Amino acid sequence: xxxxxxxxxxxxxxxxxxxxxxxxxxxxxxxxxxxxxxxxxxxxxxxxxxxxxxxxxxxxxxxxxxxxxxxxxxxxxxxxxxxxxxxxxxxxxxxxxxxxxxxxxxxxxxxxxxxxxxxxxxxxxxxxxxxxxxxxxxxxxxxxxxxxxxxxxxxxxxxxxxxxxxxxxxxxxxxxxxxxxxxxxxxxxxxxxxxxxxxxxxxxxxxxxxxxx
Ligand SMILES: C[S@@+](CC[C@H](N)C(=O)[O-])C[C@H]1O[C@@H](n2cnc3c(N)ncnc32)[C@H](O)[C@@H]1O
Numbered sequence: 001x002x003x004x005x006x007x008x009x010x011x012x013x014x015x016x017x018x019x020x021x022x023x024x025x026x027x028x029x030x031x032x033x034x035x036x037x038x039x040x041x042x043x044x045x046x047x048x049x050x051x052x053x054x055x056x057x058x059x060x061x062x063x064x065x066x067x068x069x070x071x072x073x074x075x076x077x078x079x080x081x082x083x084x085x086x087x088x089x090x091x092x093x094x095x096x097x098x099x100x101x102x103x104x105x106x107x108x109x110x111x112x113x114x115x116x117x118x119x120x121x122x123x124x125x126x127x128x129x130x131x132x133x134x135x136x137x138x139x140x141x142x143x144x145x146x147x148x149x150x151x152x153x154x155x156x157x158x159x160x161x162x163x164x165x166x167x168x169x170x171x172x173x174x175x176x177x178x179x180x181x182x183x184x185x186x187x188x189x190x191x192x193x194x195x196x197x198x199x200x201x202x203x204x205x206x207x208x209x210x211x212x213x
């Protein structure tokens with residue numbers, strides 16, 4: 001499928017409309033399809049997070065991930081949230097963290113701004129994932145870690161995977177990406193070591209450590 005900038009705008013408007021019901025819909029996705037990949041991402045971030053580390057959650061949605069981090073004792077000044085959807089960002093307005101409106105493909109941050117960059121269930125919503133990945137790598141400091149979770153092409157485990165696959169495709173809320181393509185794009189964007197964390201279901205979690213200081 002070919003995507004255009006208009007498609008990106010439509011996607012953002014779609015998430016604007018979904019914002020009030022997003023947490024309920026996403027909970028279903030995590031329960032039946034993406035839960036293991038999400039758990040792998042959260043575990044990787046807990047291991048990588050230090051007291052001084054600055055973290056960006058790019059495509060933060062309703063801020064669910066940041067809430068979990070704050071509950072674990074990460075301080076608000078360590079966390080930055082980014083999302084292009086006004087409605088999604090307004091769902092994070094109770095969080096005492098820095099919030100920015102913007103797209104993955106053109107982020108309003110200088111190079112090497114963050115020690116950890118997370119992006120969960122977002123690269124599959126943008127028309128050119130490689131542009132988004134280049135930006136995610138740009139804002140990561142040398143030695144920093146990018147944690148990426150996304151809907152991935154994998155053999156169906158059974159009927160439930162098929163239903164989840166159809167649901168996502170019919171709602172046009174994203175698509176299923178090839179894991180090797182994503183790894184290639186990451187390696188093209190920065191010198192890094194990429195690891196795939198094991199998880200079942202039509203989803204993947206990749207950890208990319210940027211080489212350098
Ligand atoms: C499936 S939700 C994931 C939200 C959150 N990361 C989570 O784990 O619940 C996708 C999010 O990506 C955002 N989004 C859509 N297009 C985007 C883009 N071009 N750049 C950044 N975020 C985008 C949507 O507004 C939405 O909040």
